[in-house]
C-alpha cells in the first residue's frame with residue numbers, strides 16, 4: 143500500500159508519551175516536535191491509530207509542507223494537491239488552523255484561501271460549476287509557523303479525548319487523554335492498588351482500568367475517516383475486531399475511587415459501566431478527611447478542585463492537609479497530583495516533590511506534582 147505521512151497531535155508536554163505509544167504500536171522513524179509526532183504509514187494504519195492511541199488528540203494525514211509567505215503561494219500550492227484522492231465531489235469542506243509568527247496572520251483569510259483552492263481544483267477536475275457540499279464533512283487542518291505552512295486532513299473528527307463513555311461529569315472534568323497520560327506518568331502497574339480520593343466522574347480510574355484490561359480507548363466511537371472511500375470499511379472492522387480480541391478479563395486489580403459528592407460517584411459508576419470496567423473499580427461516597435490507607439504500598443493519583451475562584455481557593459488547604467495526613471506515615475505510597483494551585487507543595491509536607499511537570503487540561507495550565515514511594 144502507498145506510503146503516507148501521518149501526524150499524531152497531543153497536548154504540549156505529552157510528546158514523549160505519545161512517541162512511546164506510537165513506537166509500541168510498531169512504528170519507527172518518528173519525528174517529534176512541539177505537540178506532535180510525525181511518521182510514515184499507510185492508509186490502513188489510520189483505523190488502528192485512531193482506535194488505540196490513548197494520549198493523542200487527533201491523527202492527521204499530512205498533505206504538504208511548503209513556504210507560504212503570501213496568499214498566492216498558499217492558494218497555488220493547495221490547488222496542486224490531490225484532494226480528490228480522499229474527498230468526494232459532495233464533500234462538506236471545513237478548514238481550521240492557526241498561524242504563529244508568520245506574515246499570513248489572518249486565520250480567517252487563510253481558511254477561505256485554502257477552501258477556495260480546493261473548490262477551484264474540484265471544479266476543474268470534475269467539470270462542475272459549484273460544489274453541493276451535501277456529503278460527509280472533511281476537515282482540513284492547517285498551521286503556519288514562521289511562514290512555512292503545513293496542510294493536513296483530519297482523520298479523527300471529534301477529538302480522541304472523546305471516548306464516548308463519559309456522560310455525567312462535574313465541574314472541570316479532566317480530559318480523558320490527559321487522565322490516561324497521568325496514569326502513564328505515574329508508572330502505575332496493575333499489581334499495585336490505585337486510589338483517586340477526589341475522583342469526580344472517575345476519569346483517571348476509568349482510564350487506568352481500561353489500560354489494565356487492554357481496552358482500546360476508541361473502541362466504542364466513530365471517526366471522521368470512516369466516511370472516506372479511500373479506506374475500505376473492512377479495515378475499520380478488522381481494527382475493531384483486533385482491539386476487541388485483545389481485551390483481558392476482569393479481576394486481579396484493586397482500583398478505588400472516592401468523592402464527597404454522591405452525584406459524582408453515581409456519574410463515575412455509570413461512566414465505568416458504559417465502558418465495561420465497572421467490575422474493576424470500587425466507587426464510594428467519602429470525604430477525603432476520612433481517607434485511610436490500609437496497605438503499606440500503592441499509588442494515589444488525583445486532581446483536586448482547581449480553586450478557580452476565591453471562595454473555592456479557601457477550601458483547598460484542608461484537602462491538601464487531609465492528603466498529607468493519610469500519606470505522611472505511608473512512605474510506600476506514591477502520590478501524583480494535578481492542580482493549577484501552586485500552593486499545594488506547602489501543605490503536602492511528607493516530602494518535596496520528586497518532579498513537577500507543566501501540563502494542560504485544554505486551555506488550563508496545571509502542575510503535575512510527583513512524589514515517589516520510598517524504595
Ligand SMILES: C[S@@+](CC[C@H](N)C(=O)[O-])C[C@H]1O[C@@H](n2cnc3c(N)ncnc32)[C@H](O)[C@@H]1O
Pocket residue numbers: 311312313314315316317339340341342343344345346400401402403406428429430431445446447448461
Ligand atoms: C477537579 S474535580 C475532579 C475531576 C475528575 N478528575 C474528573 O475527571 O471528573 C475535583 C473533585 O473533588 C471533589 N471534592 C471536593 N472536596 C472534596 C472532599 N473534601 N473530599 C472528597 N472529594 C472532594 C469534588 O466533588 C470534585 O468532584
